[in-house]
Every structure is written in structure tokens, then in C-alpha cells.
Amino acid sequence: MAKNWSRLDNAAKIFPPTSGKADTRVFRFSCTLTEPVDPEPLARALSDAMVDFPSFRYVLKRGLFWYYLEEGDFPATVCEEDAPPCAALYHGFAAPLFAVTYYGARVNLEVYHALTDATGALQFLRTLIYRYLLLRHPELARDGVPALDYDASRGQRMDDSFDRYYSGKRRRMAPGPVAYQLRGLRPPQWRQQVIVGTASASGLLQRARAMGATITELLAAILLLCIDAERPLRARRRPVVVTIPVNLRKYFDSASARNFFSVVNIGYDFRAHPATLEAVVASVRESLRRALTPEALENRLNALGALERNPFMRAVPLFLKDPVMRLSCDIAERDFTASLSNVGRITMPEALMPFLERFDVYCATRKMQLCVCTLGDTLSMGFTTSLISTDVQRRFFRALTAMDLDVTIYANHPESR
Amino acid sequence: MRYCDKCGVTIAGEEARCPLCQSMTLPRGGDSRPPFPDVPTLYARHGLFFRILLLCTVGGAIACLGVDWALGFHGWSLFVAGGVACLWLLLYISIARRRNVLKALTQQVVVVCALGVLWDLCTGWRAWSIDYLLPAAFMSVMLAMFILTLVLRMPSEAFLIYLLLDMLFGLLPAALLAAGLCRNAYPSIACVCVSVIAFVALLVFKGGAVAQELKRRLHL
Structure with a gap:
């Protein structure tokens, strides 16, 4: 079967070469619930959310000229939080570019920035939490909870909008002045x-x-x-x-x-x-x-x-x-x-x-x-x-x-x- | 929960000191669970084994240099030191690429062949490296990759590029033969034939996947 693949979008191109120990380029969105998280329905909700968001199935690979995203084949797994926040997700081989963990009443979604930005990750987390709560509390589903207000087809979700809105009009960007940099001891x-x-x-x-x-x-x-x-x-x-x-x-x-x-x-x-x-x-x-x-x-x-x-x-x-x-x-x-x-x-x-x-x-x-x-x-x-x-x-x-x-x-x- | 009267903030967990100003905090009931799990800092979990290995090998090489020097320097100790350097280079690649076995194999075969040619040159060129080492290395890596992909049930996009690269390497003996550098031609001819047959087999069974993989890997 032919594997789907995609070029990295314009903003994502800078992340793989520049991510390392010092800056993992990983961000975390977390949602704290009012009761402890149950991992089993969370894993099921994640599996469903990954179907809703095809881009989250992708893994990062190296080509001869550019990095690219390729459809990966990995199961939806959740585990208890056991690493420092925003630890590295991309280690130079085809592994998931996001991780879902839980700690007490909190669900964490950690995402490598080459995959998506905060808005994209938030849509994914909202879907995950929505699906989790409906699985965890079946009575909510019976009462009929309105669907999330995210209106986008699969094609729209996978869209490289940088490419869509690039008009080719060449303009120079004037570099700004060098700014003050914070310094000090590091953990x-x-x-x-x-x-x-x-x-x-x-x-x-x-x-x-x-x-x-x-x-x-x-x-x-x-x-x-x-x-x-x-x-x-x-x-x-x-x-x-x-x-x-x-x-x-x-x-x-x-x-x-x-x-x-x-x-x-x-x-x-x-x-x-x-x-x-x-x-x-x-x-x-x-x-x-x-x-x-x-x-x-x-x-x-x-x-x-x-x-x-x-x-x-x-x-x-x-x-x-x-x-x-x-x-x-x-x-x-x-x-x-x-x-x-x-x-x-x-x-x-x-x-x-x-x-x-x-x-x-x-x-x-x-x-x-x-x-x-x-x-x-x-x-x-x-x-x-x-x-x-x-x-x-x-x-x-x-x-x-x-x-x-x-x-x-x-x-x-x-x-x- | 705790409270810092200097900063005027409530602090989640049972922090004895304020995370902002590090002054003593006051108790304030409520949830006592720390907001983040404590993750111990692990420094090089397998560090000790490699340090002992490093000391033994480097120590041994230095001892050999010393003995050689004491007996009027015949140069054999330099080979010991070279051997130790080669060992560490190959070990480094296997550890650095341990998550991607096929990539490790591809890099290893290049390094092994380069080191082999170097040793051959340093020990009075007898052409054993290009006569036997190169063909044997390329053919055995091809076989190893073939077995690994079957045993690990790898999807084609995980191994195609490395298999293709190794087949490309396998054509190198043809160039060496043409240049007249080889003294025993049979292993080189065998290697070239095996590479071409493997390539044809790959095209027959995975032709579409090969084309797609090349398109992905070579996109501009």
C-alpha cells in the first residue's frame, strides 16, 4: 500500500535541524479535570482522535534534500507522566511526534513543533478531552452533548496554508536590532x-x-x-x-x-x-x-x-x-x-x-x-x-x-x- | 497548598520554599499532591561499563607503547593503538544509531571498508581490502538486512533506502575491477552479480514502493 507523505510546511522546516537537548521544540498543552484520569478510556479516546486528525499519525524522516512527514504506523498509547515537561520527542528516527500522558487529574499533550502549532494542538486536545469525557461518563452522551465547534474536513486539516497563501511577491525582511539576552546558571x-x-x-x-x-x-x-x-x-x-x-x-x-x-x-x-x-x-x-x-x-x-x-x-x-x-x-x-x-x-x-x-x-x-x-x-x-x-x-x-x-x-x- | 506572604501567592503542593522567591511558605490546607512528578536526574546509566572498557583498552594501548619503546621501538604498538581507535569508532556508531539498526549497518559498512583500506595501505598494500574485505562486507550486509527485515517484519519504507544504498555500494568493486586494482577478481565479480540480482529482485517485488521511496527521499 502506498504510504501518504507530506513536505514540511514553511514554519516546520526550521525545527528539525535546530532541535536538540538545549531546545527540544516541544510544547505541552494540558487539561486538568476535576477527577483523576482513567487511562483506559483515555487510550480509546486517543485512538479515535488520531482518526480525526490524520496529521498526528505522521512521523518525521530525512530525505536527501529535506526532512518530510510520512504516515507512521504506531498504536495509540497513553502512560503516566514520567519525564520532565517538554522533553525531546524527536530523536532522529521515525517515532510519534506527540505524546499523551496523565498525572493525577491532568491530561498532558506534548507535541513536537514540526507537526503543528498551538492552535492545531489545541484542536487535537479539545477533541481528545471531549471524546474522553463522553467515554468516561456515558450518561453525558445520552443527554446529547453538542459537538465541538471545529469545522474542518480532513483535507482542510492537512492543508499546508503557508504554501496556499504564498504569492511569490518578493519582499525583503529588515533584520531587527540585537536584543538583550537572559543569562545565568542552567538546570x-x-x-x-x-x-x-x-x-x-x-x-x-x-x-x-x-x-x-x-x-x-x-x-x-x-x-x-x-x-x-x-x-x-x-x-x-x-x-x-x-x-x-x-x-x-x-x-x-x-x-x-x-x-x-x-x-x-x-x-x-x-x-x-x-x-x-x-x-x-x-x-x-x-x-x-x-x-x-x-x-x-x-x-x-x-x-x-x-x-x-x-x-x-x-x-x-x-x-x-x-x-x-x-x-x-x-x-x-x-x-x-x-x-x-x-x-x-x-x-x-x-x-x-x-x-x-x-x-x-x-x-x-x-x-x-x-x-x-x-x-x-x-x-x-x-x-x-x-x-x-x-x-x-x-x-x-x-x-x-x-x-x-x-x-x-x-x-x-x-x-x- | 502553601502560601507565600512575600509574593502573596498560593502555591500548589507542599513546597517548603516559594518557587518564585525561595522564602519559607505557610501551610494553607487543600490538595497536597505536587503539581509535577519528581523525575530523578539520571547521569549516563550505562556509564560505568563504558568507562571501565575505555580505561582497559586505552590503558592496554599505552602499556603496549611503553613496552615497545623499552624494547627499542619496532612500531608494532602503533597497530595496537590503531586497533583500539577502530574499535571505539565502530562501537560509537552502533551506540549512536542503536534505534535504527539498518542505518547503523549502512554506516558501519562504509567505515569498516574505509578502515580496511587504510590498514591495507599502512601494512604495505597487498590489496586484500579491495579483493576480499569490500565484497565480503557488502554481501554480508545485504544478507543481514534481508534477514533483519524478514525477522523484524519491517514495513518497506523502513528499509528500502538502506538496501538500495548497500546495492549501490555493491557496484563499487566493478569500478575497482575496471581500474585494474584487484589482484583476485572472483570475489568482486560475485559481489557485483549479487548486488545486481538483489536490485532486480527488489524491483520485481517492490518496484512501486522503490519508486515512491525515491520520490519521497529525493524531493527537492
């Missing part, structure tokens, strides 16, 4: 320091509105201020830059369950402008307004698309391409200090809400990443760093408690006790 074995904080979504939204900002703008401003306050004086000649992934499905018509995102960099020069929350929020809002136009996003999509279509780049064998891509990624990634990714509000059918406590999301990184998502009134902020120091996180969450928000912290121990 053993490049483990990630994970600190998840939850707060009231409505409370935070109210405080953001009072400043005329969105939650993303407010959190980006606080993050910029916290990083600035922690850095040594002599590092001030560089700007602090937060990179914000943008879900391109909002700007281009697509329901793909594969990668379809771009990033915008939001910087603030603390030497030239005041370090007050109001000033930084206003600057972030203005930068986002300028960066988030369909034209600007299309330019970036075309510029990156042109790179992979460059005839010279295409004809170079993969073993030479890998180090080149690694080096260019290192150079390109000097333009930001940290990432802030707001997945936004997650919707689940009303009948399932009593069984759900919250969703969390966080992503392996060599720098610092803050991933935000909301379920009901619970806003979850997942910090990851590969640094032992927690000073930026301390300032960040103290800034929230200073706004009279109740914050609960869930942290791991990257250094084993």
Missing part, C-alpha cells in the same frame, strides 16, 4: 524550569481595559518591565524585545491542523523612554497595531516562503543544510529576549464544563517563554526558562498580586531533590 540536562500561575481572567481583563489595553498587551508590557528591572545596568544598551506568535488563521482563511503562524517582535528601548507601565502598554499597543496588518503578515509569509523556494537552497543536500539552518536560526533568534504566546479563550461544550478545571500551555525554550490560555474564568500563564533563576517570574507574579489578583503557582523542580 542539569537542559531541563526546563516551569512555573504556571493562574489568575482570574475577568479580573485581569478589567485591569487591562482600565488602561485601554488587551490582556496580551498588558502581559507583554509587564513582562518587558520585569525583564528590564532584572538585567544588569551595563546590558541596557540593548533593547528588551518580546516576540509574539500570531495565529495566521485569523488573517487568512484556513482551518489547518498543521503549522500556520507568524511572529511579530515588540521591543521597548528603556534608555529613551520611561519605564512606567502606562508608557510601555501604550508603546506595545502601538507596535502591535502597526505589525498586525494583513500586508505586514503577508510580507513576512512571502519572504520566508521565498527562502525555501530558493533554487540554490533547495539543491543543497540536507547534511549541509542542517548546519546552515542551525547557524542562521541562532543569528535570527538574537532579535528577541523572550516570547509571549496568548492562545486565547478555549471553548468547550457547556455540558462538559463541570468536569474541567483549567487548561495550561507551555513551551520548551532556550530563552524565556510565557504561554497564556483561558478556560472560563481561569487564566493560566505558563512560564518556561532553561535558567535556574526565577527573578523575572517573581517580579511578574508580584506585579499581578500588586493589582489585587489572586495568583496560584504550580512549579516543577528542574533540579531533582
Whole structure:
């Protein structure tokens, strides 16, 4: 039988050469339920969800010129969480690019970024949880739970939207200034320091509105201020830059369950402008307004698309391409200090809400990443760093408690006790 | 649950110290389960065996160099040192590629042949490497791959590319024969014939899969 296969999408092409011990390029979405997880129905739900999402069956392989995805043949298995968060999934051979684990009442979905982005993974996790709860509580199915609001055919889910919206209009991307980089001691074995904080979504939204900002703008401003306050004086000649992934499905018509995102960099020069929350929020809002136009996003999509279509780049064998891509990624990634990714509000059918406590999301990184998502009134902020120091996180969450928000912290121990 | 009065945050689990500011926390009832399982840091689980092997082999090589030196240096100890280096190179490949046996075999056969030619050159070229080693190595790897794919019931896309590569290697003796480098032609002729027959067999039985695999692996 002929095996299905697929080229990597434009964003995914950078992940296989650049993932390693230091940055596994794995992110975790987890859903905490109100009761302990039962592994047997979870495995059955996973098996069903893998039929719904054909791209999750794919494994990564090396060709002579490019990596590619090939339909794999592996069973749907779930196991209890037994590894550090966001541990490597791709080891250079054909293995699943995602893993489903459980711990107490929490279901974790870990995904290698070459397979999909946060939006695609979230659709998969929502389907998994939906199917799990219906299997675990058959009475729900009898009452008739409305289906999930994800409307996409198999073809739409497998769509390479980068390719679809590449118009070939060549534009140059001006490289940004080199940003300040966090430094410090690292945990053993490049483990990630994970600190998840939850707060009231409505409370935070109210405080953001009072400043005329969105939650993303407010959190980006606080993050910029916290990083600035922690850095040594002599590092001030560089700007602090937060990179914000943008879900391109909002700007281009697509329901793909594969990668379809771009990033915008939001910087603030603390030497030239005041370090007050109001000033930084206003600057972030203005930068986002300028960066988030369909034209600007299309330019970036075309510029990156042109790179992979460059005839010279295409004809170079993969073993030479890998180090080149690694080096260019290192150079390109000097333009930001940290990432802030707001997945936004997650919707689940009303009948399932009593069984759900919250969703969390966080992503392996060599720098610092803050991933935000909301379920009901619970806003979850997942910090990851590969640094032992927690000073930026301390300032960040103290800034929230200073706004009279109740914050609960869930942290791991990257250094084993 | 615990509470940190410095940060003003509730902390899940029974953390004695605040994860944010590392100051002492106060008890606050509720769920006591840690939010993440504790995963012990394992440093090189099989480290000791390899360290002992490394010390024995390197120590032995150094001892040989010493004895050779004491007896007026005849150079035989250099072969011992070379042998140890070859052993570690081959061991490294098998361990680094242990998850993909066929890839390990393909890389091993290249390295073994290169090392064989090097040894032959260093010991006064008698052409044993290209006369016997290369044909034997290529044919035995072909046989090993054939058996492995049957025993492990591998799907065709898992082995085709390695089998094809090895058949390509198997044609190398033809080039060496044509260049007139071989002193005993029979093993080389056998190797070339076996490679071509294996290739024809592969095309007959898996022709479609071969075409697809090449299309995937070679896409630009």
C-alpha cells in the first residue's frame, strides 16, 4: 500500500535541524479535570482522535534534500507522566511526534513543533478531552452533548496554508536590532524550569481595559518591565524585545491542523523612554497595531516562503543544510529576549464544563517563554526558562498580586531533590 | 497548598520554599499532591561499563607503547593503538544509531571498508581490502538486512533506502575491477552479480514502493 507523505510546511522546516537537548521544540498543552484520569478510556479516546486528525499519525524522516512527514504506523498509547515537561520527542528516527500522558487529574499533550502549532494542538486536545469525557461518563452522551465547534474536513486539516497563501511577491525582511539576552546558571540536562500561575481572567481583563489595553498587551508590557528591572545596568544598551506568535488563521482563511503562524517582535528601548507601565502598554499597543496588518503578515509569509523556494537552497543536500539552518536560526533568534504566546479563550461544550478545571500551555525554550490560555474564568500563564533563576517570574507574579489578583503557582523542580 | 506572604501567592503542593522567591511558605490546607512528578536526574546509566572498557583498552594501548619503546621501538604498538581507535569508532556508531539498526549497518559498512583500506595501505598494500574485505562486507550486509527485515517484519519504507544504498555500494568493486586494482577478481565479480540480482529482485517485488521511496527521499 502506498504510504501518504507530506513536505514540511514553511514554519516546520526550521525545527528539525535546530532541535536538540538545549531546545527540544516541544510544547505541552494540558487539561486538568476535576477527577483523576482513567487511562483506559483515555487510550480509546486517543485512538479515535488520531482518526480525526490524520496529521498526528505522521512521523518525521530525512530525505536527501529535506526532512518530510510520512504516515507512521504506531498504536495509540497513553502512560503516566514520567519525564520532565517538554522533553525531546524527536530523536532522529521515525517515532510519534506527540505524546499523551496523565498525572493525577491532568491530561498532558506534548507535541513536537514540526507537526503543528498551538492552535492545531489545541484542536487535537479539545477533541481528545471531549471524546474522553463522553467515554468516561456515558450518561453525558445520552443527554446529547453538542459537538465541538471545529469545522474542518480532513483535507482542510492537512492543508499546508503557508504554501496556499504564498504569492511569490518578493519582499525583503529588515533584520531587527540585537536584543538583550537572559543569562545565568542552567538546570542539569537542559531541563526546563516551569512555573504556571493562574489568575482570574475577568479580573485581569478589567485591569487591562482600565488602561485601554488587551490582556496580551498588558502581559507583554509587564513582562518587558520585569525583564528590564532584572538585567544588569551595563546590558541596557540593548533593547528588551518580546516576540509574539500570531495565529495566521485569523488573517487568512484556513482551518489547518498543521503549522500556520507568524511572529511579530515588540521591543521597548528603556534608555529613551520611561519605564512606567502606562508608557510601555501604550508603546506595545502601538507596535502591535502597526505589525498586525494583513500586508505586514503577508510580507513576512512571502519572504520566508521565498527562502525555501530558493533554487540554490533547495539543491543543497540536507547534511549541509542542517548546519546552515542551525547557524542562521541562532543569528535570527538574537532579535528577541523572550516570547509571549496568548492562545486565547478555549471553548468547550457547556455540558462538559463541570468536569474541567483549567487548561495550561507551555513551551520548551532556550530563552524565556510565557504561554497564556483561558478556560472560563481561569487564566493560566505558563512560564518556561532553561535558567535556574526565577527573578523575572517573581517580579511578574508580584506585579499581578500588586493589582489585587489572586495568583496560584504550580512549579516543577528542574533540579531533582 | 502553601502560601507565600512575600509574593502573596498560593502555591500548589507542599513546597517548603516559594518557587518564585525561595522564602519559607505557610501551610494553607487543600490538595497536597505536587503539581509535577519528581523525575530523578539520571547521569549516563550505562556509564560505568563504558568507562571501565575505555580505561582497559586505552590503558592496554599505552602499556603496549611503553613496552615497545623499552624494547627499542619496532612500531608494532602503533597497530595496537590503531586497533583500539577502530574499535571505539565502530562501537560509537552502533551506540549512536542503536534505534535504527539498518542505518547503523549502512554506516558501519562504509567505515569498516574505509578502515580496511587504510590498514591495507599502512601494512604495505597487498590489496586484500579491495579483493576480499569490500565484497565480503557488502554481501554480508545485504544478507543481514534481508534477514533483519524478514525477522523484524519491517514495513518497506523502513528499509528500502538502506538496501538500495548497500546495492549501490555493491557496484563499487566493478569500478575497482575496471581500474585494474584487484589482484583476485572472483570475489568482486560475485559481489557485483549479487548486488545486481538483489536490485532486480527488489524491483520485481517492490518496484512501486522503490519508486515512491525515491520520490519521497529525493524531493527537492
